[in-house]
Amino acid sequence: AQSVTQPDIHITVSEGASLELRCNYSYGATPYLFWYVQSPGQGLQLLLKYFSGDTLVQGIKGFEAEFKRSQSSFNLRKPSVHWSDAAEYFCAVGATGGNKLVFGAGTILRVKS
Amino acid sequence: GAVVSQHPSRVICKSGTSVKIECRSLDFQATTMFWYRQFPKKSLMLMATSNEGSKATYEQGVEKDKFLINHASLTLSTLTVTSAHPEDSSFYICSARDPRWADTQYFGPGTRLTVL
Numbered sequence: 001a002q003s004v005t006q007p008d009i010h011i012t013v014s015e016g017a018s019l020e021l022r023c024n025y026s027y028g029a030t031p032y033l034f035w036y037v038q039s040p041g042q043g044l045q046l047l048l049k050y051f052s053g054d055t056l057v058q059g060i061k062g063f064e065a066e067f068k069r070s071q072s073s074f075n076l077r078k079p080s081v082h083w084s085d086a087a088e089y090f091c092a093v094g095a096t097g098g099n100k101l102v103f104g105a106g107t108i109l110r111v112k113s
Numbered sequence: 114g115a116v117v118s119q120h121p122s123r124v125i126c127k128s129g130t131s132v133k134i135e136c137r138s139l140d141f142q143a144t145t146m147f148w149y150r151q152f153p154k155k156s157l158m159l160m161a162t163s164n165e166g167s168k169a170t171y172e173q174g175v176e177k178d179k180f181l182i183n184h185a186s187l188t189l190s191t192l193t194v195t196s197a198h199p200e201d202s203s204f205y206i207c208s209a210r211d212p213r214w215a216d217t218q219y220f221g222p223g224t225r226l227t228v229l
Contacts, residue, residue: 036220043119043206044157044220090156094218099145099210101218103156 002027004093006104013081014112021076021107023091032094033074034101035065039087047089050074061085086111115141115211119221126197127229134192134224136207142187143209147218148180151204163190197228 003026013019025031032051036044048059055067065076074091091104116139126132136146144165149157161182162170169182179201181193190209194201204225208218 034217041204041223041225043117043222044208046217046219049217099147099162100159101147105156 002031002093002095002102004091004102004104006089006091006107008107009105010108010110012110012112015083016080019076019078019081019085019109021089021091021109023074023076023104024072025074025091025093026072027093027095029095033065033067034092034094035059035063035074035076036090036092037061037087038090038106044090047076081109081111083111083113085109115139115209115214115217115219117207117209117219117221119207119224121224122222123225123227125227125229128198129196131193131195132197132226134194134205134207134226136190136192136209136221138188138209138211138219141209141211141213143190144187144212145210146184146190147208147210148182148190148192149206149208151206151223153204157206160192194226197226199228202226202228 005024034049035047038044047063048057050057050067058064063078088106088108090106092101094101118137120135146163148160151157160175163182163184165184171177184190206223208220
């Protein structure tokens with residue numbers, strides 16, 4: 001069965017510092033991987049996705065993620081965090097050619113000035 | 114990216130009444146939409162998959178008679194919470210699968226349901 005682990009429930013970084021949010025997945029075949037961001041009381045916004053090809057994917061708002069098959073990881077990174085990045089971030093995995101997404105528990109990002 | 118809307122954004126109802134939530138894909142046709150429920154400080158739980166023109170597929174443990182889903186057109190799916198009770202209070206989020214970007218789900222802004 002598919003599963004996603006986001007080991008960090010909360011992360012606090014200083015504005016301007018770099019960020020890495022961890023995501024590990026369990027899936028038997030080639031996964032489709034996603035990162036979404038959710039602000040309080042809002043829906044989810046797609047940051048980036050990996051289907052195939054280049055393992056380093058670029059997303060919106062200056063985010064990137066790297067797919068590492070050997071580590072079953074898809075960590076999200078940003079070189080310089082802005083206060084507006086404070087939100088909750090969800091990693092998700094989907095089946096190749098399928099529809100369902102399985103979400104991780106989420107990581108709440110706090111940005112201190 | 115694709116745009117998905119939900120209506121209403123917030124609803125308060127009395128126990129025993131029914132509430133309908135609409136999910137619309139605004140700039141694409143979605144043969145498949147999904148309904149999620151999110152509890153406070155929790156992740157999203159998939160409730161059901163809604164397919165245009167056919168019956169929804171419910172996840173294990175989700176009462177299909179309580180959460181009625183209709184996907185009558187390629188741009189609209191509705192979730193009706195029947196005979197709502199306080200324990201149904203939650204944040205409900207829909208998503209739509211964009212066929213232009215296979216297997217990418219775009220999410221609506223969510224509906225906060227409070228049952229008194």
